[in-house]
Amino acid sequence: MKVLLFQKGEKMLRKSGIGRAMRHQMQALDLAGVEYTTNPDDDYDIVHINTVDPYARKMAKKANKKRIPVVYHAHSTEEDFKNSFVLSNQIAPVFKRWIMSSYKLGDYILTPTPYSKEILEGYGIQKPIQAISNGIDLNRFSKSDEKVKKYREFFNLSDDDRVILSVGLYFERKGLPDFIELAQRMPEYTFIWFGFSPLASVTKKVRDAIKEKPDNLIMPGYISGDIIEGAYADADIFLFPSYEETEGIVVLEALAGKCQVMLRDIPVYDPWMVDQVNCYKANNNDEFERLVKAYLEDEIPNTIAKGYEVARERSIEAIGYQLKEVYERNLRRKI
Structure with missing residues (x-):
């Protein structure tokens, strides 16, 4: 065959x-x-x-x-x-x-x-x-000290920086305006959005949001290889506010990198992603903000081990x- x-x-x-x-x-x-x-x-x-x-x-x-x-x-x-x-x-x-x-x-x-x-x-x-x-390729996203070092040096991160990560094209559907608003609400944390789209091709809502992005949000564009793989392995949270997916390969990448995953509560994740079991889910930015702060202040447990099991099954x-x-x-x- x-x-x-x-x-x-x-x-x-x-x-x-x-x-x-x-x-x-x-x-x-x-x-x-x-x-x-x-x-x-x-x-x-x-x-x-x-x-x-x-x-x-x-x-x-x-x-x-x-x-x-x-x-x-x-x-x-x-x-x-x-x-x-x-x-x-x-x-x-x-x-x-x-x-x-x-x-x-x-x-x-x-x-x-x-x-x-x-x-x-x-x-x-x-x-x-x-x-x-x-x-998902589990080996590619397994933690590597060398990849983590490259990622932290690339973004000049200090030991005290708490990082919230997301990945996607500059689509309104991906929730980029929401991610930018969350960065504005929480200036004490570092936000990073990997991915890029030509601004001429995106909606006005996305262009306007990018113009207002705060200093604690880094948008390095499309980066592959060691740096993004190091980010998945080392960031505190992978926050994916997308409104619609057919699966979301980046979610699998974050799970494989053993990053704490937070998702918008949309039907695509049923039944394989379960709130408070292998991820946390939110419906709006108020809920995302509460989850981020609660997690980074050790008020809620991580779901990383159960999340990795999802990646391993795939x-x-x-x-x-x-x-x-x-x-x-x-x-x-x-x-």
Whole structure:
């Protein structure tokens, strides 16, 4: 069995969750002993598609004609498209029709969480849909003194600095304005937001919030490698105020880095993230502020150990074997 992991525009997607998901798939298949290629000109038995661009649709149609099974990975929904960039809400209904027609080209649909599976089923898609996590490389995010040192030196942090971390594009949906407001409310702590989007592409609410960012908020842009991995391992809190996700790979990264996780209480985290068990959840900035202060003042316990168990259940190794089973099942169905 040989799988074509089809992807175009890898450079453009590199900084996105979809880009990380595709890299995770390669690593997962290596560990599961599944042969794969990224070259459409190679021979292959099954096609796995992650994007909804015209190239991906063309590839799916080509495979359909040849009766080659197509596994379509549904990373996007109308819900997580909204409140992203300028005009995203106006374009969202068109985007929904496009992704639905793309996903229907698959023989089998994968999506990261039970929540996103429920959304797709609500669209009326009749193809089989299965929830499989995007997975996480536990080794990459295990604590390293060298990575922590690089991170602390990069941001010139003192031993007394208490750090609240978040990661994401400059999307309103990601909760960046809320994160900026929390930094304004708590000047005694250091806030860091990793990630970047061109300001011309983001909403006015995001641009206005960034203009008002306080001095205790650091926004270094997109940084990969040792520095962000050191941040996950050393920051006091990973606070992710996103309003909509299909999974949230950065949440898995924080759990794998054994960072205390605080999340907005939204449906995507049910049932795998449980308030006061493996994370803390809040509904608004008043609640986030109370949680942050209570945690940093040792008034509530950490949930780090239970959080790490969630990451371990979604290890790259486990995901590789789940993907292998999906491929084998779809090959049998096509015979």
